[in-house]
Amino acid sequence: MLTVNHLRKEFDGIVAVNDLSFTVDRGAIFGLLGPNGAGKTTTIRTILHIIKPDSGEILFNGLPFLEERWNTIGYLPEERGLYRKSRVLDTILYFASLKGFSGVQARHAALKWLERFGLKQDAHRKVEELSKGNQQKVQLIIALIHRPQLLVLDEPFSGLDPINQQTLKEIILELSHQNTAIIFSTHQMEQVERLCDSILLMNKGKEILQGSLMDVKQRYGSNSIHIEFEGDVSFLQTLPFVKRADVYQRYAEIELEDMSKSNELLTLLSQRITLRKFELVEPSLHSIFLQVVGEENEPREVKSL
Amino acid sequence: MTVAKWEFFEKVRSKAFLISLVLMPVIIFGIAFLPTLFAMKEDEEPVAIGVIDKTGKFLQSLQEHLNQTYKLENGEPNYVLRNLDDSAPLEILKEKANDLVIDGAIEGYFYFPPDAFENGNIEYRAKNVANIKIQERFSRTIEKILLEDRLKEVGIDTSTFRRLQANISLRSMKVSEEGEESESGFEDTFIMAYIGILMIVFMVVTSGQLLVRSLLEEKSNRVIEVLLSSCSSQDLMVGKIIGLSGLGLLQMFVYGGFGIALSIKFSTASFELGYLFLIFLYAILGYLFYAAILVAAGSPVTTEQEAQQINSYIGILLVVPLGFLLLVMQNPNSLIVKALSYIPFFTSPIMVMRMAVQMPSVLEIILTNLLLVVSTIVMMWIAGRVFRMAILSYGKRPSLKEFMNWLKEPE
Numbered sequence: 001m002l003t004v005n006h007l008r009k010e011f012d013g014i015v016a017v018n019d020l021s022f023t024v025d026r027g028a029i030f031g032l033l034g035p036n037g038a039g040k041t042t043t044i045r046t047i048l049h050i051i052k053p054d055s056g057e058i059l060f061n062g063l064p065f066l067e068e069r070w071n072t073i074g075y076l077p078e079e080r081g082l083y084r085k086s087r088v089l090d091t092i093l094y095f096a097s098l099k100g101f102s103g104v105q106a107r108h109a110a111l112k113w114l115e116r117f118g119l120k121q122d123a124h125r126k127v128e129e130l131s132k133g134n135q136q137k138v139q140l141i142i143a144l145i146h147r148p149q150l151l152v153l154d155e156p157f158s159g160l161d162p163i164n165q166q167t168l169k170e171i172i173l174e175l176s177h178q179n180t181a182i183i184f185s186t187h188q189m190e191q192v193e194r195l196c197d198s199i200l201l202m203n204k205g206k207e208i209l210q211g212s213l214m215d216v217k218q219r220y221g222s223n224s225i226h227i228e229f230e231g232d233v234s235f236l237q238t239l240p241f242v243k244r245a246d247v248y249q250r251y252a253e254i255e256l257e258d259m260s261k262s263n264e265l266l267t268l269l270s271q272r273i274t275l276r277k278f279e280l281v282e283p284s285l286h287s288i289f290l291q292v293v294g295e296e297n298e299p300r301e302v303k304s305l
Numbered sequence: 306m307t308v309a310k311w312e313f314f315e316k317v318r319s320k321a322f323l324i325s326l327v328l329m330p331v332i333i334f335g336i337a338f339l340p341t342l343f344a345m346k347e348d349e350e351p352v353a354i355g356v357i358d359k360t361g362k363f364l365q366s367l368q369e370h371l372n373q374t375y376k377l378e379n380g381e382p383n384y385v386l387r388n389l390d391d392s393a394p395l396e397i398l399k400e401k402a403n404d405l406v407i408d409g410a411i412e413g414y415f416y417f418p419p420d421a422f423e424n425g426n427i428e429y430r431a432k433n434v435a436n437i438k439i440q441e442r443f444s445r446t447i448e449k450i451l452l453e454d455r456l457k458e459v460g461i462d463t464s465t466f467r468r469l470q471a472n473i474s475l476r477s478m479k480v481s482e483e484g485e486e487s488e489s490g491f492e493d494t495f496i497m498a499y500i501g502i503l504m505i506v507f508m509v510v511t512s513g514q515l516l517v518r519s520l521l522e523e524k525s526n527r528v529i530e531v532l533l534s535s536c537s538s539q540d541l542m543v544g545k546i547i548g549l550s551g552l553g554l555l556q557m558f559v560y561g562g563f564g565i566a567l568s569i570k571f572s573t574a575s576f577e578l579g580y581l582f583l584i585f586l587y588a589i590l591g592y593l594f595y596a597a598i599l600v601a602a603g604s605p606v607t608t609e610q611e612a613q614q615i616n617s618y619i620g621i622l623l624v625v626p627l628g629f630l631l632l633v634m635q636n637p638n639s640l641i642v643k644a645l646s647y648i649p650f651f652t653s654p655i656m657v658m659r660m661a662v663q664m665p666s667v668l669e670i671i672l673t674n675l676l677l678v679v680s681t682i683v684m685m686w687i688a689g690r691v692f693r694m695a696i697l698s699y700g701k702r703p704s705l706k707e708f709m710n711w712l713k714e715p716e
């Protein structure tokens with residue numbers, strides 16, 4: 001559905017996106033990940049034809065950009081906002097008609113979506129009278145009301161309560177079953193892990209990691225151990241066979257140099273702390289993220305010292 | 306087109322627009338008519354004026370003349386003179402008189418020195434010396450008395466003089482192209498031109514405010530990104546301008562109707578349809594020209610303060626021609642006025658003024674309109690380029706260099 005080839009974009013001499021290539025298939029959920037300032041938003045904007053790339057091509061179903069394309073894409077930007085003084089239903093219908101979706105059908109669809117998000121009674125209120133979370137739902141409706149072929153969601157879950165997160169997740173999966181290609185940009189790795197088929201991790205405008213979620217996890221092995229505990233585990237970092245330890249209050253993710261040492265670790269731990277759980281797992285996307293991006297950033301930090 | 310419709314209806318419904326719609330005629334009416342109304346307001350009660358007459362000849366005849374000429378509505382004399390003269394020395398007299406003025410017992414007082422008849426030096430003292438009406442009326446009357454007296458001295462009888470001094474009143478007629486004569490006084494012309502220009506100014510300022518505001522809002526809430534993922538920046542800009550022009554037109558029709566109704570009622574000016582059409586044409590073109598400028602200037606804006614600034618700059622640019630109003634009225638065909646007509650920023654207002662004073666030649670009208678059309682197209686082109694680049698820039702004001710780069714940026 002969407003093919004991006006060797007995309008490059010510079011701003012005032014700073015390279016925001018450098019030689020980025022990827023494809024998103026129909027019905028696929030694609031995670032675009034990366035730290036702040038990695039060039040995610042720029043990538044999204046070029047895909048949506050808001051800005052033009054310096055070089056590289058963006059193809060939809062093998063074709064370059066055409067006017068009709070506007071109507072086949074939907075976008076939820078990261079920063080939220082709407083016309084504050086306008087009425088909810090009017091706003092939705094306006095954006096829908098910009099996408100070539102208007103008339104009774106649009107009205108019907110808008111009301112249906114509002115109902116699904118529990119906003120039906122707010123249809124004729126002004127946007128500014130709605131809570132932030134509800135405004136965000138209105139924006140979501142705007143992004144998907146015209147049944148786009150490609151839906152780009154920038155941090156769609158932030159600011160939503162668990163119930164609405166659940167609703168959103170259902171909707172995303174539903175759209176994906178209806179063959180909508182979805183691009184997800186987020187920092188929330190759990191969401192990506194639960195929803196995405198494939199991911200692209202970028203940093204400083206460049207691709208660092210790409211592939212299906214399974215591939216990525218396999219590539220980063222399963223030399224990871226999750227523990228739940230009570231006590232002080234700060235000594236973990238000092239153990240020679242521990243490659244990396246990501247320690248929380250009562251939870252830690254440990255990566256070993258050599259998986260054969262896992263028994264040794266278990267013995268050590270049970271001597272020093274109360275273990276509640278000891279689990280050999282594939283690494284979470286979160287720790288892959290930390291690891292890969294961390295490595296990327298290290299040389300620069302050395303230099304700046 | 307969808308954008309245009311949205312911009313139009315959302316803004317029409319906004320409170321700011323409704324307020325400006327109502328406020329504008331009130332302000333114009335205020336500026337144009339109230340001062341004259343106030344100035345022409347007649348006194349309702351007799352006004353007491355003190356007189357210290359050291360010549361002994363003025364008091365009597367002054368009162369007679371005043372009674373004859375200036376009467377209140379109920380027929381009583383408008384001015385009542387009070388003789389403040391007695392044998393006391395001048396200093397004390399003046400002190401007393403000053404006290405009376407301060408107490409408000411008299412509006413002011415005239416002092417005629419003993420030699421007033423010879424050299425005509427007269428003093429007027431009052432709390433409010435800016436009251437031109439009293440001074441004008443009194444000095445006219447005093448002049449008359451002096452004149453009559455001096456005429457008598459050289460042996461000319463007052464009645465003979467009256468006969469000789471036939472009443473002269475000047476009626477000015479405006480001769481238009483078709484050779485028709487239409488009566489038109491200085492004030493009519495002035496007010497017409499004034500209203501015409503004010504209309505353009507207010508149109509640009511109010512809808513300019515709305516335009517920059519809406520750009521600012523879309524930028525700060527990032528709606529602009531959703532919009533630009535739905536249509537091209539060109540479409541968006543054109544849509545906005547059309548939508549806001551619709552607003553401007555609506556305003557124009559309302560005010561135009563209001564103005565025509567008003568002038569028919571008071572029959573202050575004669576209207577010709579062709580003239581109205583031309584004013585309309587200049588207003589529309591001038592408006593589009595300024596709308597393009599507003600888009601170019603408004604799209605890089607990121608804060609409310611900047612928006613205010615830009616609006617006031619453009620407001621100033623628009624008001625500048627008002628400064629030339631007198632120049633145009635005195636000499637509509639001078640080189641400088643003609644030159645000004647060809648500066649696109651001033652074309653509309655200056656031409657509206659010139660048409661009110663003296664219809665410029667057909668050639669000039671065609672030329673200036675062409676100029677406006679061309680410069681509007683150029684401005685739109687520039688605005689489109691700036692808009693495309695600036696609309697996504699946040700936070701910093703663009704430098705001139707960036708501005709130029711935006712213009713060069715390929716499509």
